[in-house]
Amino acid sequence: MANGEIIAGFLAPHPPHLVYGENPPQNEPRSEGGWEPLRWAYERARKSLDELRPDVLLVHSPHWMTHVGHHFLGVRHLSGKSVDPIFPNLFRYNFELTVDVELAEACCAEAGKAGLTAKMMRNPNFRVDYGTITTLHMMRPQWDIPIVGISANNSPYYLNTEEGMEEMDLLGKATRRAIEATGRRAVLLASNTLCHLHFHEEPAIPEDMSREHPENYEGYKWDMRIIDLLRKGQTREVFRLLPQFVEEAFAEIKSGAFTWMFAAMGYPEIPGELHGYGTVIGTGNAVMEWNLVKAGLAGRGAASGYRPAPAYAGASY
Amino acid sequence: MPCVAAFLVPGLPHPMLKPDNLPWGQLASAYQRAGRAMSAARPDTIIVYSTQWLAVLDELWQTRPHLKGQHVDENWYEFGDLPFDMTIDTELAHACITATRAIGVTSKPVNYDGFPIDTGTIVADHFLNEGSAPLVLCSNNIYHDWAKTVGLGRVAAETAEQLGRRYALVGVGGLSGAMFREAIAIRDDRIHDPEADRWNRTVLDLIERGDVAGLKRVLPDYQKQAKPDMGLKHLAFLLGGLKENFFGARVHGYGPVWGSGAAVVEFRL
Numbered sequence: 384m385a386n387g388e389i390i391a392g393f394l395a396p397h398p399p400h401l402v403y404g405e406n407p408p409q410n411e412p413r414s415e416g417g418w419e420p421l422r423w424a425y426e427r428a429r430k431s432l433d434e435l436r437p438d439v440l441l442v443h444s445p446h447w448m449t450h451v452g453h454h455f456l457g458v459r460h461l462s463g464k465s466v467d468p469i470f471p472n473l474f475r476y477n478f479e480l481t482v483d484v485e486l487a488e489a490c491c492a493e494a495g496k497a498g499l500t501a502k503m504m505r506n507p508n509f510r511v512d513y514g515t516i517t518t519l520h521m522m523r524p525q526w527d528i529p530i531v532g533i534s535a536n537n538s539p540y541y542l543n544t545e546e547g548m549e550e551m552d553l554l555g556k557a558t559r560r561a562i563e564a565t566g567r568r569a570v571l572l573a574s575n576t577l578c579h580l581h582f583h584e585e586p587a588i589p590e591d592m593s594r595e596h597p598e599n600y601e602g603y604k605w606d607m608r609i610i611d612l613l614r615k616g617q618t619r620e621v622f623r624l625l626p627q628f629v630e631e632a633f634a635e636i637k638s639g640a641f642t643w644m645f646a647a648m649g650y651p652e653i654p655g656e657l658h659g660y661g662t663v664i665g666t667g668n669a670v671m672e673w674n675l676v677k678a679g680l681a682g683r684g685a686a687s688g689y690r691p692a693p694a695y696a697g698a699s700y
Numbered sequence: 701m702p703c704v705a706a707f708l709v710p711g712l713p714h715p716m717l718k719p720d721n722l723p724w725g726q727l728a729s730a731y732q733r734a735g736r737a738m739s740a741a742r743p744d745t746i747i748v749y750s751t752q753w754l755a756v757l758d759e760l761w762q763t764r765p766h767l768k769g770q771h772v773d774e775n776w777y778e779f780g781d782l783p784f785d786m787t788i789d790t791e792l793a794h795a796c797i798t799a800t801r802a803i804g805v806t807s808k809p810v811n812y813d814g815f816p817i818d819t820g821t822i823v824a825d826h827f828l829n830e831g832s833a834p835l836v837l838c839s840n841n842i843y844h845d846w847a848k849t850v851g852l853g854r855v856a857a858e859t860a861e862q863l864g865r866r867y868a869l870v871g872v873g874g875l876s877g878a879m880f881r882e883a884i885a886i887r888d889d890r891i892h893d894p895e896a897d898r899w900n901r902t903v904l905d906l907i908e909r910g911d912v913a914g915l916k917r918v919l920p921d922y923q924k925q926a927k928p929d930m931g932l933k934h935l936a937f938l939l940g941g942l943k944e945n946f947f948g949a950r951v952h953g954y955g956p957v958w959g960s961g962a963a964v965v966e967f968r969l
Binding site for chain 1: 753754755756757758770771772774775777778781806810812813814815816843879880881882883958
């Protein structure tokens with residue numbers, strides 16, 4: 384029996400400004416830098432990822448939003464130019480990636496068994512969304528690790544936050560079962576910003592950091608509260624507060640990646656490592672890591688990492 | 701020069717990609733009838749507002765002179781690819797960018813290779829633009845309310861008139877927003893629920909009769925109960941562009957797309 388496991392999860396937000404600031408060869412626009420503290424945060428995350436040496440990266444992105452169920456990229460090689468429709472001046476990125484189709488199919492099948500509507504995306508001309516691309520570039524610019532790309536079903540918006548998070552909880556658990564069954568050492572990437580209140584105008588020089596700050600003080604305080612709880616390992620309390628955080632800070636957490644990731648990891652009550660926090664056009668972004676190997680919850684001789692779901696995640700599966 | 705044609709049309713790709721499925725084929729036929737009406741009107745330029753071209757910071761206008769490519773819808777990729785080949789009326793687009801300042805809207809040009817053209821724009825162009833007239837494409841800024849969108853339509857129309865264009869207006873988007881959230885037998889596609897159907901027909905009836913006052917009266921309830929696509933802002937754009945002057949409309953077709961409401965409507969000017 385295959386003994387795959389999740390070895391880490393990262394909160395890995397996707398503002399394209401970070402790619403723009405880095406000036407990688409794949410991105411057409413050129414910058415003078417910008418958002419350095421957040422990019423340095425990602426450098427620390429990259430180092431950790433390098434040490435973890437996973438077989439696969441799974442990413443759940445809010446910018447592939449689907450109406451009919453949860454979708455999984457199902458074509459082995461995908462390439463193209465990803466252009467951000469909101470920030471085309473910053474992000475026009477030539478991507479090429481490899482999908483772990485076997486794992487994606489296993490995740491899809493497990494999601495179906497859990498009662499979710501799930502589909503495989505098999506169109507070879509599909510353009511991968513810019514959220515997925517940005518998160519993957521910032522975490523692993525070498526693009527040498529296969530990926531599984533997962534859509535954000537719109538249930539939190541179409542239904543309500545709580546019902547949506549129940550679906551993401553089921554999806555996360557299904558993801559875990561698929562990873563275990565296929566023998567992968569997997570890292571999960573939750574592509575989410577925290578407070579998503581933002582400016583409505585862009586500075587003339589986008590990377591002018593004298594114009595960068597939290598858009599909203601209450602939103603900033605929420606971000607700090609959540610990060611503080613996560614740093615202390617108070618996962619249950621975070622999930623208790625999640626609906627209120629979403630409501631009051633317009634948190635992008637609502638789209639489900641964060642819940643998916645934590646459900647897959649088993650809601651571990653372990654401290655998350657904050658690699659860094661910064662704002663991008665006023666939104667709050669944290670790069671954080673839950674290293675299950677260091678916590679003794681993954682790797683050889685690890686104790687079971689499973690914890691029961693928080694009370695609001697009422698799925699009984 | 702006046703507006704020579706105006707249409708409200710659906711933006712989902714099913715009628716274009718799978719017209720052999722009867723419910724969607726009926727919408728495709730309706731779209732084709734509208735396309736013939738557009739050809740007969742001989743516009744110099746077609747101004748398109750699609751609910752699916754989302755913007756956040758500013759109002760965006762396509763200014764790349766020629767757009768050609770292949771798009772795959774992120775939801776409906778199983779039904780195929782959406783090729784497009786469009787010419788942009790860049791003079792009018794730039795003039796609109798300048799003109800929107802007068803209504804307090806900051807606009808920006810978009811001229812990038814590979815910029816994602818939305819499904820709704822591609823579908824509307826496919827069916828309505830047999831003559832390959834140049835287009836003006838403007839975005840749906842999600843922070844613009846009904847009134848601001850009406851203003852945007854009005855500015856676009858007035859700017860076209862100032863430049864002497866025979867122009868057509870197209871608002872691309874759906875009616876009731878409830879969709880089936882699982883696989884369906886596509887030949888049995890239907891409006892999601894009777895209440896949504898009733899609301900759609902009420903609104904279409906008011907449009908057909910040219911009853912703008914009646915439309916304004918029911919719209920808040922329609923938006924709340926039937927949750928139409930982006931609050932039906934594509935209609936707001938049309939009403940602004942038409943300055944609310946139309947004699948009525950002809951509904952070429954009404955039907956479901958995966959449960960959501962879709963109608964092809966030609967305004968009588």
